[in-house]
Amino acid sequence: YVVSGTLIVHLYPSRETTCPQESHTLTPGQSLLIERDVWHRFEATTNVELLEVYWNDSIDPTDIVRLDEGGQNRKE
Numbered sequence: 022y023v024v025s026g027t028l029i030v031h032l033y034p035s036r037e038t039t040c041p042q043e044s045h046t047l048t049p050g051q052s053l054l055i056e057r058d059v060w061h062r063f064e065a066t067t068n069v070e071l072l073e074v075y076w077n078d079s080i081d082p083t084d085i086v087r088l089d090e091g092g093q094n095r096k097e
Contacts, residue, residue, distance in 0.1 A: 022052040026069030033060040 030053050031041035038060075045053050046066075055061050063071075 022072040022074070023047045023049050024070040024072065025049050026065060026067040026071075028069045028071060029064040029066060030055070031062045031064060033062070036060050 026049070028047045030045045030047060032043050032045075032055070033040075034042045041062075047053060
């Protein structure tokens, strides 16, 4: 869910693919449901504040893999 700014979400058919299969541009108030096991990447085209929400009764916290991290003002 984008609170402020503009975000592009790239969806990939597999981890090995470098070219996205599709991309979605989100602006404030918009969100995108990404199905489980879909590789994706966020690209902020402006300063962005977003909420990334996970829900699933059987989610495994070790299942989340971050291949890269970015942002100048990341909050730890």
